[in-house]
Amino acid sequence: MGQDSIAEAGIDIESVIDAAPIGGFIAKIVMLCATVALLDGFDTLAISYVAPVIADAWKLPKQAFGPIFAAHYLGAALGAAMFGVLADRFGRRPVIMACTAIFGIFALSTPLTHDFTSLFVVRALTGLGLGGALSNVISLVSEYAPSRARATLVSIMYAAFPVGGVVGGPLSAHVVANYGWEAVFVIGGAAPLVLLLGLISALPESLRFLVAHDAPPERLATLLRRMSPTPPEAGRITVGERSSSGREPVREIFSKEYARTTTLLWLSSFVTQLVIVYVITWMPTLLKEVGLPLSRAIITSAMFSVGGIVGSLLLARMIDKQKSYRLLVHAYIVAALAIGLIGISTASTGWLFAIVCLSGMSIVGAQVNLSAYSSTVYPTRIRSTGIGWIIGVGRIGAILGALVGTAFVSAGLSFETQYLLAAIPALLAGIAVYLARAKHRLAAA
Numbered sequence: 001m002g003q004d005s006i007a008e009a010g011i012d013i014e015s016v017i018d019a020a021p022i023g024g025f026i027a028k029i030v031m032l033c034a035t036v037a038l039l040d041g042f043d044t045l046a047i048s049y050v051a052p053v054i055a056d057a058w059k060l061p062k063q064a065f066g067p068i069f070a071a072h073y074l075g076a077a078l079g080a081a082m083f084g085v086l087a088d089r090f091g092r093r094p095v096i097m098a099c100t101a102i103f104g105i106f107a108l109s110t111p112l113t114h115d116f117t118s119l120f121v122v123r124a125l126t127g128l129g130l131g132g133a134l135s136n137v138i139s140l141v142s143e144y145a146p147s148r149a150r151a152t153l154v155s156i157m158y159a160a161f162p163v164g165g166v167v168g169g170p171l172s173a174h175v176v177a178n179y180g181w182e183a184v185f186v187i188g189g190a191a192p193l194v195l196l197l198g199l200i201s202a203l204p205e206s207l208r209f210l211v212a213h214d215a216p217p218e219r220l221a222t223l224l225r226r227m228s229p230t231p232p233e234a235g236r237i238t239v240g241e242r243s244s245s246g247r248e249p250v251r252e253i254f255s256k257e258y259a260r261t262t263t264l265l266w267l268s269s270f271v272t273q274l275v276i277v278y279v280i281t282w283m284p285t286l287l288k289e290v291g292l293p294l295s296r297a298i299i300t301s302a303m304f305s306v307g308g309i310v311g312s313l314l315l316a317r318m319i320d321k322q323k324s325y326r327l328l329v330h331a332y333i334v335a336a337l338a339i340g341l342i343g344i345s346t347a348s349t350g351w352l353f354a355i356v357c358l359s360g361m362s363i364v365g366a367q368v369n370l371s372a373y374s375s376t377v378y379p380t381r382i383r384s385t386g387i388g389w390i391i392g393v394g395r396i397g398a399i400l401g402a403l404v405g406t407a408f409v410s411a412g413l414s415f416e417t418q419y420l421l422a423a424i425p426a427l428l429a430g431i432a433v434y435l436a437r438a439k440h441r442l443a444a445a
Contacts, residue, residue, distance in 0.1 A: 013211045018146045020228040022153070029144050030153055032203050033137035034160035035195055036100055040130050041164025041305070043107045043188040044072065047123060048281040049172035049298055050181040052288055054119075057181075062285055064116060066406025069281045070399040071120045073273075075127025076134075077395030083132030084139075084388015088249050092140040092384060093205040095132060100192050100199060102129030108189025111182035131395055134161070135388040142375035143208040143383070144227075148320065154372040155316030162308035162364055165280070169302030173295050208380040249385035253378065262386070264436035265374055269394035271425035271432075272367045277401030278422050279339065279359065280304055282409075290346055290415050300349075300356055307357035308364025315365040316372065325373045325433075328366055332430030335362035336423040343419030363426060367394075370433065 020026070051065045079099065087095040106126040113119040138154060145153040168184075175183045207223050253262045280301060287297035311331070318327055338359040345352040371387065378386035408418045 013208060016224070016228065017144065017207065018148065020146060022146065022149060023227075025226045026144055026153070028202060029204065030141055030157050032199060033096075033141050034157045036096065036133050036137050036192075036199075037158055038160035038164040038167070039100075039188070039192045039195065040103070040134050041161035042168045043103055043126060043164075043185075043192075044076075044130060044161075045165045045168050045280065045305075046107075046172060046184050046188050047072065048284060048301075049168060050176060050184055052285055052294060053176055053181045058115065060116065062289075063406045063409055065285070066403045066409075068116070068120055068123055069277070069402030069405070071123040072127040072130070073277065073395045073398035073402060075124040075129075076131030077127075077392045077399065079128040079131030079133075079392075080135040080388045080395060081131075081392035082388075084135050084384045084386075084392070085249060087136045087139065087384035087388070088382060091205050091209055092136050092143075093199075093203055095384075096136045096140065096203065097196060097199050099129040099131075099133035099136070100196050103127075103133060104129070104189050104192030104196065106189070107185050107192070110185035110189070127395075131391065132388075135391045136384055138371050138375060138391075139384040139387055140203075140206050142372065143206040143380065150376070151316040151319040151325075151369060151372040152313070154375060155312045155368050158368040158371060159309045159312040161368075162305035162312070162360070165305030166302050166309065169298050169305070173298045177295075206380075212380045249382040250389070252382050253386050253389065258378070258386075261377055261436050262389075264432045265370070265377070265390050266393040268370060268429045268432040268436065269367075269390045270397035271429045272363065272370065272397070273394035274397035274401040274404070275335070275339065275422055275425050275429075276363055276367060277398040278404050279342070279363075279419075281402055282405035283356075286405075286415060286418070287346070292346075296349070300352060303353050303356045304360035305364070307360025307362075308368070310357075311361030311365025312368040314361075315369050319369060319372070325369065328369055328373065328433045329430045331362045331366040331369075332426050332433065335359060335366060336426035336430075338362055339426060340420050340423035343414075343416035346415065366429070366433075373433075 047065075047069065051068075052062075054060070055062055055065065079102075083095050083099055103126050106122055106129065110119070110122050110126070113122050137157060141157045142150060142154050171187070172184050175187065204223060204226075207220070207227070210220060210223070252258065283301040283304065284294070284297045287300055288294050292300065315327060315331055319325055338355055341355045342352070342359060345355045371391070374387050374390050375383060404422075408421075413421075
């Protein structure tokens with residue numbers, strides 16, 4: 001049955017999903033996608049935790065790790081953009097599985113590296129899968145989430161990314177001390193390959209994607225029975241955004257309707273990732289440089305991710321309750337203040353922990369909910385492309401964030417000055433979100 005004939009029956013999939021209970025089926029999707037995000041976060045930050053050890057073992061200067069940190073984000077930028085387009089064409093499910101396999105295989109290959117060049121290449125290839133996986137689990141969860149809880153469910157899923165950092169910090173400290181840095185990547189590579197078996201058996205395709213691509217009614221009925229206790233007949237399903245401009249997804253996100261919002265969200269994602277990556281990737285090395293033991297430097301850095309988890313969920317719940325994303329702007333202002341204070345907080349361990357945690361709560365919370373907000377801007381037919389390119393541009397900011405650390409260290413900037421400078425882009429991100437929201441509200445009206 002074609003979409004035009006289905007549309008005559010008048011049952012909109014948006015209404016069906018919004019009315020569905022948040023039961024076991026949706027919880028399973030969130031859990032599977034959250035596990036992908038958790039392993040994504042672990043493998044993303046693993047290199048920053050072991051960088052001081054590799055530097056000592058290979059006799060590399062700490063500045064050499066700026067390009068290595070950046071290599072991951074270069075791959076992630078390409079992966080998010082490329083796999084976002086592929087997911088809008090072939091579906092979220094196969095792309096998520098392919099990306100999980102890619103980052104698992106190349107993380108597992110990391111212990112085989114032996115010098116700067118080989119580590120750079122393997123980190124870039126690992127990033128390719130990491131970037132593609134993250135953008136598409138965001139799309140999949142947002143497309144199954146009822147609008148009344150979309151920010152919360154996307155944030156619960158995405159909060160697993162900083163959980164990977166929280167788990168990775170103490171775990172890496174223990175593993176490195178007892179088994180060597182190579183064992184960190186054995187864990188980071190084997191776990192996604194085990195998870196892949198669960199994704200193959202249990203992860204469904206996006207229902208909105210299937211309806212938008214005129215999937216067989218029987219396939220839709222199977223998913224609806226799993227999602228809702230009182231599903232409509234499969235033959236009566238339509239999709240509220242049936243019409244298509246006929247443009248390619250990349251061209252459509254820059255159409256008159258979306259160009260300004262796309263540009264502002266790109267800017268916001270770019271500077272947010274720049275700040276986050278600079279703070280989290282260089283913090284263990286910089287804290288060790290100012291006199292903290294490596295184990296304490298790693299655990300302090302992990303507090304940034306702990307704050308990110310708490311901040312993501314709190315901010316998402318407040319956004320869903322108020323039905324407004326204006327709190328994103330407030331989060332960026334708090335982030336700028338907190339990050340600026342990190343540089344003058346090393347005298348007290350407790351104060352340093354608190355400020356690093358607050359920085360993570362605000363800037364990571366803003367990043368996670370920026371993704372949730374982005375999922376409301378684009379329709380199903382271009383959602384993975386839109387989110388993928390936003391995340392991809394963010395990864396380019398992440399590349400710069402990694403390299404900024406190299407520039408700061410080479411310039412001999414003090415610890416205090418580095419974090420004061422890192423606070424400035426957070427304000428710019430808040431301004432961009434404010435302007436994007438104004439445009440989005442106007443378009444909705």
